[in-house]
Amino acid sequence: FSTSGETFDVIVASPLKRAAATARVIAHHLGYAGEIELDPGFLERDFGDFDGQAINPDYAKMVIENRIPRMEKHEILEARVFSALASLCARHPGKRIMLVTHSHVIKAVLVRLLPSSEFNYASYLANCSMNHIACVDGVFRVVDYNRTV
Numbered sequence: 001f002s003t004s005g006e007t008f009d010v011i012v013a014s015p016l017k018r019a020a021a022t023a024r025v026i027a028h029h030l031g032y033a034g035e036i037e038l039d040p041g042f043l044e045r046d047f048g049d050f051d052g053q054a055i056n057p058d059y060a061k062m063v064i065e066n067r068i069p070r071m072e073k074h075e076i077l078e079a080r081v082f083s084a085l086a087s088l089c090a091r092h093p094g095k096r097i098m099l100v101t102h103s104h105v106i107k108a109v110l111v112r113l114l115p116s117s118e119f120n121y122a123s124y125l126a127n128c129s130m131n132h133i134a135c136v137d138g139v140f141r142v143v144d145y146n147r148t149v
Contacts, residue, residue, distance in 0.1 A: 008032065009095035012088060014042040014102060022128070023100040041084025044102035046072040064121045074111070074121065081108040082140075089135040106131050113142045 008030065013023035015038040023036050048070030050059055062068050072080075088097060103125050110119045110131065125131075125146055132143040 007096065008098040010034065010037065010092050010097045011100070012037040012039050012042070012097060013100040014038070014044065014105070015040055016043060016102070019100050019102060023098075026098065026100065039084060039088065041080060041087065042099060042101040042105050045077050045104035045108075046070075048072070060122070074108070077104065078108045078112050081105050082112065085109070085133075085135070085140065086138065089138070103127075109133060109140070110142065110145055113140055114145075119145070 011023055011027050011032055011034065013019045013036055019042075020036070020038060026032075027034075027036055047053075047063070048068050050062070050068045050071065053059065059068075063071070066073055088099070104121075106125060107119075107121055107123070110123070110125075111121060113133070126148050128148070129145070130147045130149075131145040132147070134141050134143050
């Protein structure tokens, strides 16, 4: 980020350790002096009976097909994430916000905003990729996604 010249007014992260720690590293590299907001609306998806299990081909297929017992269903995940996004944008109107969160939270946004032929829950999303989502007058749109440095 520091080489791209991008700056942010607000940094928000999931309260889970790895996202919060990543947000602190990014904030340090950006010279960000503000507080990092931790928002539980951006927690990783609840994978139900498979939470914490090793990922294998059957597991991935079951996630995509919404078939894992007690897993947070796609529709519920998407509703939670978009509610948190709307609240975040309302708290910081007109601000450039960096959100540090998890794969399925990001996928929930992209699945809702992009055509299914372009992106779905099976689509690859690089770790620490940048995904630029704009919110203007409460309307979200994808500017860029899955960008790596």
